[in-house]
Every structure is written in C-alpha cells, then in structure tokens.
Amino acid sequence: MNGAISRKWWISMGVTAVLLALLGITGAAMAQNPGWDDAVPSASLSLAPGGGPSETMAFSYQGRLLDAGAPANGSYDFIIELYDNPTVGSPLASCSNVGTGSLLNQPVQNGLFTFYLICGGDNSAVFTAGGRWIQVQARRTGTTIYTTLPRQPISPTPYAFSLYPGAVISGTAWGNGFGSSLVNLYNNNLLYSALHVQAASSSAVRAESVNGNPFYGYTENGYGVYAYDGGAAQARGYAGYFSSANGVGVYGYSNGTRTHPNIYSPGVYGRSTNGVGVYGRSDASTTSWTSAGVLGWGRGNPGGKFLSYTGNLIEGWEDQNGDGSLLSLRFKVSNSGNVYADGSYNCGLASGCFNAGVGAGMAERIEVSESLSPGDLVEIDPQNPGQFRLSRTAYSTLAAGVVSTNPAITLNNNDLTKDDTAERTDTRPLLALVGQVPVKVSAENGPIFLGDLLVTSSTPGHAMKAGPNPRIGTIVGKALGTLEEGVGVIQMLVTLQ
Template sequence: MYSKSVQKPLFLGGILLLLGLMIIGAPLAATAQEPSGAQSAQATVSSAFTYQGYLSDGSGAVNGSCDFTFSLYDALSGGTQIGATLNASSVSVNNGDFSVDLDFGSGVFTGDARYLEISVDCGGGASALSPRQALNAVPYALGLRPGATIEGTNAVLTGIATGTTSNNRGLVGEVTSTSGSGQGVRGETASSNSQSIGVYGLATSVSAAGTGVKGQNNGTSGYGVWGQGGSGATGVLGQTGSGSNYGVWAYNSGSGVALRAESQSGSIIEGWDLDDAVTPKFVVSNSGQVTANGGLIVSGGSGDSVSLTGSGNVLTVASSGSNSVGVYGSSSSSSGRGVFGEATASTGSTSGVRGVTNSNSNGATGVYGLATSASATGTGVKGQNNGTSGYGVWGQGGSGATGVLGQTNSASRYGVWAYNSGSGAALRIDGVGNLIEAWDISPVNRRFYVSNAGDVRADGSFSSPAADFAEMLPANDNAVEAGDVLAIGPDGQLTRSSEAFQRTVAGVYSTQPGFVGGDSEDLSGKIPLAVVGVVPVKASAENGAIQPGDMLVASSTPGYAMRGGNTPPNGSVIGKALSGLGNGLGEIKMLVVLQ
C-alpha cells in the first residue's frame, strides 16, 4: 500500500490545530495483489472514506470528546457546497489523534477539485477552521481523474460486473452535458496493424444471444452507434464466420427504415465476394441505380418483397452468365406477383416494367414470361391497362424487328389470341404497309395478305357457311325482312315486291351473306340484297307447285316468289328453285339468277 500524510498548522480563535490527511489508494500494477484479511468476492466499496487528524490547543495535544462538522466545497473560499454537511458527535481524541468516517455520497468526487471545511467544538463552543483543507489524491488514484491517461502492456483497465440482472455493466461512460459532441466511452488505437481496434466488445457466451458492442440512443434523433472512418478507412465493420448469421444486421421494430445508407458522391451500397474481390458484385449508385452481377432474386409472401421508387431507372440488373437471370421475382401468394413494376407519374412515356437485351443472338429476349403449370390456364406475360385509352401490351420493334411475336407448338391453340369481352374490336391493325400477312412456315411463302388499301389477296379459296354475295343498298320499306323478294321502287330504293311477274325485281333480302359489298361505317337504312349465290326465299304455290329447277318470279303476295312457268316475261326472273313447295306459303332455297 502506498500512503501519504499531509500535516498543516491551522490557527483559529486561539486554538492550534494540526491536521493530518491520509488518503489510501491501491497502485496500478501488472500483477494483482491479494488483499489482507478475508474479503467477499461479492463485496463492493462504498463512497465513504476515513479522515484522520491531530488536534491540539495552546497547552498541547487534546484529550477528550469533541464534536466535528464537515462540509465540502468546490473552491478554497466561497464557491458552492457539494453534498450535505456531515456531523460527527462525541469523537474520541487521544493525545491529539482522532479518526472519523466521512460519506458525502456518490457523484461527489468526479475528478474536480474539492475542499473540506471543518468546525470543531470540544466544550468551549464551535470554531470554524480556516482556510479549507484541499483534498488531494495519492499518485495512482490520479489515473482515474477526467482526462487521465492509463498506460500498460495488457488490459490496463478492466471492469467486471458479477451481477445476474439485465442492467449490469462492467464499465459505464456517461456525458452529462446537454450540449457539445461529447463521448461517454471513446476508444483509440495508434497501431498501424490492420487488426488494431479502438473499442473492442466481446460476448464470451457460446449459447446466449449476447452482444459484443451495443449502442443505444434514447433521444428523438441521433444514433445508437456511429462509426466514422477517415480517408481509406471504414466507419463500421461487421464480421462473422457463421453460415447462418450476418456480418451486419439492421433491425427496426417500428415502422421506419431498418437500414439507411448515405454517400456524398460514391456508391451508396456495395456487395463484394471475398474470394473474388476484383469488382463489386452488387452496387447501388449515388443516383439510385442498382447493378447486380449475379441477378436479383426476390421472394415474398402476401406483401411486396421489394418496393423501389425513383425519378430515373430505379433498378438496373446486369447478368453475364450463360443461363443467368437479370431479375428473378418469386411470390408464394395465390394472388401475388413475382415482379411488379409501377410507374406512378401521370405524364410522360413511362414504363412499369421494361426489359432490354443487347444480345446479337436469335432468341434473345427483353422480357420473358413463363407459366410452368402444364394443367392450368396460366399466362406467361400479361399486360393490363386500367385507363380509358392506351394499351395492355405494347410491343415495338426497330427496323427489321417484330413488335410482338406469339408462338405456340399446340395443334389446338394459337400463336396470338385477340379477345375483347366488350363490344369493341378484338383486333385492330394499323400500318403503312400491308395490314395483315399470313405466311406458311414450310415452305416459307406468303399465302394471304390485306393491303393498306384494304385489298385482300389469298393463294387459296375462301370458305363460308353462307352461300351468296350481297350488296348493301338503301331501302324505304321498314317492313322488309330476310327472305323477302325485293324490287326497285320509284325513288330508286329497295322495297318488297308487290305484283305477279313484276319486272322491277332486284333480288332477295339475304339472310346470311358470305360476301357483302357496299359496306361502310354508316349502315343505317341499308339492307343486304343477294345478287349472286344461294339464298333462302319466301315462296308461294299460287301459280302451281314449285319444283327444283323452276324459274321463280315475283308473286301477287308481297315479298313472295312463285313458279314463273315456261315463258316468264323478260326482267321478271329472280332465280331458279333448288327445293320444292307443294302448296301454300313457305320458304325454299333459290339460286339467284337475274334475267
């Protein structure tokens, strides 16, 4: 033990006091010293200390019982009292020597200067000593004052908390100032070794989920842990050798962001492979662009796995492997989406999802959708537009390229299926060249096309369940209907025939024409007049039973045909019967032959 005794003569009111202050401290050493006597491993040191002194008056050393009063100040004179005033009554003084235990409480001796003011009463009245007594530390205790430097070759300062409660701390550093950039605990290293550490926290348990270093901030702003590195250094390094845990784990139990990364001009986030540390495998640039050399795999349940927003390209993924994937999205939800792209801007030619390929090989695909189920009616790529205009899917090809290619190997399905559940057109085709072309794959020959002028060319024939050609012509009779015999009225419009052997007959109202001429956008007031082919016609047996092959003319029954006989008048024949009618009125098949 090291000790130091300070004696100082003090005079007040005719009383001479010689006080000795003994402060006992333990030296810092490389090896621990066993304390004398039996000590409990769980015992803690209180904030009390022993004060010893020598008291004499004009006649010599004092003997008897005296009352002492002790007060602590932060200045030699004046200043502010620290802690409470302590009273020591009936203190035994033997040959001038006395000893008292003083306890001003915790938080009093924080390294700042302290001065002890003493008042004594040995029966003649209390007398205050002046000046106050400075309390000084023994040399090794100086190493614990604020700003002190503790040096050693190994663990120069060790704090051990043996308690079992959750709030035990081996060492606690605290900055009580409410302003300034102070640090509760600060660790520094001047070593040039790459493994040197300023602050090192170690959780030694191999079973509990302990924490080596924990930073906590109870304020409304600021940081729990702040790691700062100079030029070429890293602010915070998280490292693990585990195959199932993480070098750095960002966790937020609230509704805020778990991880926020900021960069003045460099990449915001970079991911590196330790075995191939040549270039980063994953980069988020300062402008928000994401580059992933190995592709992006996102797996989600019922919600969105990844949500990216931005004013430019918010996600760019590059893949260079032979079978690698730039972006891979997976969702286990029955109504989920593996990849969902949304452009929220209300103006501009934005794209929710855009796929681009720079490959020069045939089969390269900007966007590839695959429905793997062999039994369900799935969709590889689906485009949907909820607006009042625009397109669900837009395929655009440059010079020599195709905008949309639909392909199937099925014998019963279709390369492209156009479907409209509303009343609009299922397929619309715009172009400055041919509007439609149909090609035979083997041999490669164009078999059918529709020109920009609307001309239709086909190498083969045209088949239809209908068997006549009709012209759309205006009619002035609202009562006409399919199968009626039609005549040309005085105004040049079609009307029902009204007399036998009428020479102004023009044909029959077509029931289902195979070809229609004179069609236009405005069909109001027009009806299809069958001029060539086979049509159903209303017939009457008023001129005798009709036999197949009979020439047919208008009858006296409006809109009905009848047998014309062997010499019908010129201009009255509308066709030849293909089926018969024995009596009355009915409907038969007729070959349209105007003569």
C-alpha cells in the same frame, strides 16, 4: 510469467473490408444476417493499403494487446481461428495474415497490431449465414505457451465477401406494409444505374417466388421495367423474355388516365425500330381459345385494335416447318381495308357465321321504285333506271331475282360506321344473288315439284313453274319445295339464266 501473456489484456477490433471493386465507395453494408438479437451497426467499406491480388478477399483485424497490464511491445506469435459459436464448438477455419503469409513473429508496438486476414483460404466460403466469432491465441516469440483469449464477435462487413461470388442474401423484409424490402438500392444519377449485373452467356438476374411476384417494377414517370437488347446482328435477341409453366408469361395492367402523350395507357407496351414490338408464343397442343401466342380480350371494347401508317393492318402467316424458317403469307388486311386470303372460306360453325347463321346466301342492297317484302320476285324497272320493282308478267326477261329474307353476306351497305355495330340502319331491300332463299310462288302454270325451273308469273311478285323450253333470261331459280295449288312460299336455289 514463464513467457505466458496475462489474461488482463483486451483487443479492440475494427473490421474493414478490402474490396478493390469498391474503391471510393462508402456506405452501410450488411449481407448474410449474422443472427444477432441486437441491431448490427453499419460498417465502412474502404480500400486497405497494399491491394495485392490476394488482399481483395481479406479483411483487416486490429487489436490492442496488454502484457501484465501494460501495452505489449516486441514480436509475438498468434493463432487466429474462426468459430460459429461464442463459447463452444470446433473452429470453422484457421486464419492467415495476407501481408506476411504467417502469424508468427508479428510486430506489436504500444500494444497495437494489424492483420489482413483470410480464413479458410476464401472468406466468401465461411462468411455466409449465421454469426461468426474470432478466437485469438498469443505468445511472445521464442516462448512455448499460448494464451487463449475470449472469442470476439465479427462485425457485419466481412459478410460482404459472400457476395463475391455466389451471393445468397436471406432474411425477412422489415416493416408491415406495402413496399417493404430486404435490400434497398438508391440512385439519383441520370446516367448510371443503382445496380449493374452482367453475365457472359447465362442469366444475369434470376428472381423466383412461390406465391408472390418474383420481380416488381414501379415508376411514376419512366419505365417500371426497362430492358434493352444491343445484339443487332444476332439471330435471336430479346430485350425481355418471360415464360410460364402454367399461367401467363407477361401480364400487363393499367388503370391510368389517358392523357397526351400517353393517350393509350397500355398495360403492356412494346416497340421495335427494326423487328417485333411484342412477341408472344404458345407451344400448347390443344385448340382451346386460351391457347394462343397472344390473346386479346375486351369487355365492352375490342379485344384487339390494329393500327398501321403505311403497312398492312393485319397479316396471318403459315409456319410451314414449325420453327420459323419457312413462312408463307396466307391472310392480310391492307391499309385501305381490302382483305386477301389464300384458300377457301368455310361457313357452318355451330354458332353460325356472318349474319347469325340463319341465311346461307349472298345478297346486295338495291334501290326500288315501290315497297318490297322478303320473298318477292322482282324485276328491273324500265321506267326508273337503276331501280327495281315487283315482277308483273309471265316469262319476263327483266327478272332480277328474289328479295332475300336473311342472307349470310350482304353487299353494298351504306350504313358502315366507325364501330360497325350490329344495328343496321340501311333498310333498303336485299336482292338475293347466290344461295337458297324463300320465294313467293303461284301454281297458275301447274303444280310445282322439286327441281322445277321457276320463272315470273302473272301474279305480281310471284314465280311459277316454267313450261318447256323457256326463253333465255327468264329463269330465276330451281324449286327446292313443292306447291300443289294456289299461292305460297317455298325454298328456291337462285340460278339466274
């Protein structure tokens, strides 16, 4: 045969991944879809004997060599190359035997041989996307002519080497309904994870999607997404961090029925034993209502509810340096409902403030001994302590003020309910304390002009122009309108003296 090997031979090939990290684990594995039309059979992952450092990236190649129709015996030389086409093209890489470092002078017994191959120096670099084929050339050791054998397709197991490092798993999820997946991991163990990913300083897991959900978590009795930050002594640590270039960093939705202990059925739930449960930040430079670190929006319900067992219900802090290094508490609502604020209150928004923006004063609910109407001038009722009545005499030192028409702020309300609705049930008159208010006036002491001091008149419930040097305690306000004669209603600035 002139040293040549007859083509009447065949090689039965089995591929076993030599993955030290997979010691004791067996199961189906397929990565980097080879692109075959038929279904790819699953391959068993196991530990090959030897286990040297270089063998962690090798795969076993086993064959049966026939020489002139009989099982070959003796020493043979081999050339093994890797292709990405079953018949044409140049080799992607040459393969070497990890066990001996060479494919020359290899023992063959009863036609059987086994190699542990690395192709191109690193199997992870050549077993990526697309199919792969092995081409074997063989000759008896000591002869010169190699016999080239037909290329053999590679089973899926070596493609798992592309998962270490820099995995790229691509393909199309099978199925035609909700829940189809490209990769499925199952775990029934209560203590261990189906997937564990670790990174020293960069991202351990990164998910991207152009038009879909980069990450989807589902659970029936647990956490759809659970993240834990163990760096208690770190300056910054987040169990979960989400950002969006043009949308919502975190969106939570819940349609669950509220039952104990899940009485809230929250879309987003955050908890911390020593820090912030939920942290929201906005770097937008606009002042739109949508530009907020945390936005609460309610339709028929409150946009936000705040509960505290012993601490303040709400706190507002000023970030003086813009980086969180210097904070000052500017506003708070205590657990008992008291409100504290640094700075002044400014009213006058386009939509008004407090009571619909019509009034501009402050008034208090009062007890009365007779029926009163807005604009009435009232005095203390000497017959009924703690109650008020219409003023009755001129220059009365019992003068108390005017019944307000629509104040901005009301005090001493006794109709506050749990929800504090806009429908007021306390109908007691409101006595103006500060601000501008309509008042009933009489010209019995002469025409009233702007700036005139006003006192009680002999007309019940009406004010009149004060004469020279009125007694202390009789002045109720200063006229902001005029009245030539008779009776009428003008604006008055409340200035009790």
